[in-house]
Amino acid sequence: MVCAELGIDPVNRASTPRPKVLARPAHWQAGAAVAQSQAMTKPAAVCFSLACGHTAEAPATACPRCGKPMRSARQVAVLGAISLVIGLLLAVGMAVIAWRLAPGMLNPGVPDAEGSRFTGTAAQGRQALVLFACVAAVGVFSALGGGWQLATGRRSRALLVLMLLALVVVALNVWRTFQLFPS
Numbered sequence: 439m440v441c442a443e444l445g446i447d448p449v450n451r452a453s454t455p456r457p458k459v460l461a462r463p464a465h466w467q468a469g470a471a472v473a474q475s476q477a478m479t480k481p482a483a484v485c486f487s488l489a490c491g492h493t494a495e496a497p498a499t500a501c502p503r504c505g506k507p508m509r510s511a512r513q514v515a516v517l518g519a520i521s522l523v524i525g526l527l528l529a530v531g532m533a534v535i536a537w538r539l540a541p542g543m544l545n546p547g548v549p550d551a552e553g554s555r556f557t558g559t560a561a562q563g564r565q566a567l568v569l570f571a572c573v574a575a576v577g578v579f580s581a582l583g584g585g586w587q588l589a590t591g592r593r594s595r596a597l598l599v600l601m602l603l604a605l606v607v608v609a610l611n612v613w614r615t616f617q618l619f620p621s
């Protein structure tokens with residue numbers, strides 16, 4: 439009768455699977471550890487198609503999803519390092535150039551400390567600086583994407599898209615700069 443009551447009692451019924459609940463965390467921890475190690479492991483092959491981006495745990499030459507060639511983990515790392523270095527050079531180079539030229543370009547006709555002066559208009563000076571900033575942005579996204587690629591073994595499609603968008607903005611600004619600087 440007590441047993442029957444225990445079986446019916448919702449409170450006790452809820453408490454009966456407790457040993458299972460206590461047993462679960464160890465199971466979950468093991469599962470979580472496996473999931474984490476899988477997430478930490480760099481893929482052996484990565485599809486570089488922007489539309490696909492499939493990653494494989496085993497080496498592969500062709501993407502099983504889209505059929506395009508896959509990059510090996512080594513290629514992903516090398517390309518990431520190249521992207522990181524070029525991006526840093528672009529970003530730092532543009533920042534240094536802009537830093538040096540900005541005072542003159544924002545004050546046309548006023549000689550700088552070395553006696554040279556910007557002969558264009560203020561609009562031209564501003565446009566040139568905008569162009570430098572856009573190129574620097576391409577460099578920043580390239581460096582971030584390269585660093586991500588080196589660290590994770592995967593390509594960040596978000597950073598790649600941002601870099602491509604920045605390249606489009608650069609192209610538009612090159613066109614605008616040519617409009618402002620008639621040869």
Ligand SMILES: [Zn+2]
Nearest residue numbers: 485490501504
């Ligand atoms: Zn693919």
